[in-house]
Amino acid sequence: MKNISREFSFTISFTQLLINILGRGACFSFLIVPAMFFGCSRLKEAKKDDSIKSVKSRLKSIPMEDYEIRSLDAFFFERDKNGILDCYQRIDDPESICDIASGSGQKTLVIIANSPNDKYDWTNIKNLRNISEVTINLETESLDSPVMSSILSTTAGEPINLNLIPLRSVIVLRSIRCDFSGKPYSNEDFTLTRAYLTYVNASCRIIPEEITLPSRIINAGVLDEEHLKSFIDRDMIVKEFNQVVKTTPSYLDCSLYCYANNSIEESIGTPFTKLVIEGMIGDDTYYYPIKINSENGGISHGNRYIFDIVLTRTGTLDPDGRIVEGDISINMEVEAWREKDPYCVEF
Secondary structure (H helix, E strand, O other), X not given: OOOOOHHHHHHHHHHHHHHHHHHOOHHHHHHHHHHHHHOXXXXXXXXXXXXXXXXXXXXXXXXXXXXXXXXXXXXXEEOOOOOEEEEEEEEOOOOOOEEEEEEOOEEEXXXXXXXXXXXXXXXXXXXXXXXXOOEEEHHHOOOOOOOEEEEEEEEOOOOEEEOOEEOEEEEEEEEEEEOOOOOOOOOOOEEEEEEEEEOEEOEEEOOOXXXXXXXXXXXXXXXXHHHHOOOOOHHHOEEEEEEEEOOOOEEEEEEEEEEOEOOOOOOOOOOOOEEEEEEEEOOEEEEEEEEOOOOOOOEOOOOEEXXXXXXXXXOEOOOOOOOOOOOEEEEEEEEOOOXXXXXXXXX
16 A cells, blocks of 8 residues: 555545535535635735724824833724724834724724723723723823823724823923022022922823813822822922022923812812922921912813922921912913824724
């Protein structure tokens, strides 16, 4: 008996399989054959089916501030009253070209950048309402890669631009100087020791509401040193200094971060976020707590609130005290978020 090669044996077996399939009738073969040819095809090759669209995300640049983008989570929801999840994909290398699939028709697209959540943490997202209820905590944020999000309506097949906006707001102490002329301590300098935020809104929805009121307050009146240990970057809300401030401005460019707080009336449940300047005049420690959102409709997500401060007399002895007119001169500027070239996503 001659030896039969394995290749020849496989050919016979495969031929017999096809004969058996054809022998079971045309209806059965129509179920099997397409699966043989298309069941393992790549996603972008499935465009022949009009119910599936291949989405190519061309990520060419990062937003303003040169923030690092480590990951993107993309969610497509049906644009109807139910908002059912159509598809989800995690993109860990956003500068490369990735393919995402979605069904045809009108969609709501939600993009989240730098989420601290693992991709498996999104398994409970079934519809748009679910993701609208997801919150992010300030303690988990990174200085260099903030959590950003974007939500927009689109139709499969149309190119769209994404405007990613950070959830957090930036409080900037740009410069500080002192002018104690006419005071008994006019020859004294002010030694800046710390700048930090109190009454900080530390939780925010991943899709921020238009009006955001504080939902979880930290540093209520004082700097909570114990709670700072839970931050990935404690410099988010406190900066340490040992700098002598004179009559000429000291430019610090000190950035601190919090979530939106649109409170316009201060109460126990809706406190104003404060920037506290702490330092010494002689041997005494003084505080200058500055209410940030007493004007301009409060603190909005993504905005920068820039302060130039002139100290004109001693502050309070309590970080939760009240400074009065004449204690300090404040110049505040508000800058809305500005983005670089937007991300381009094509269906």
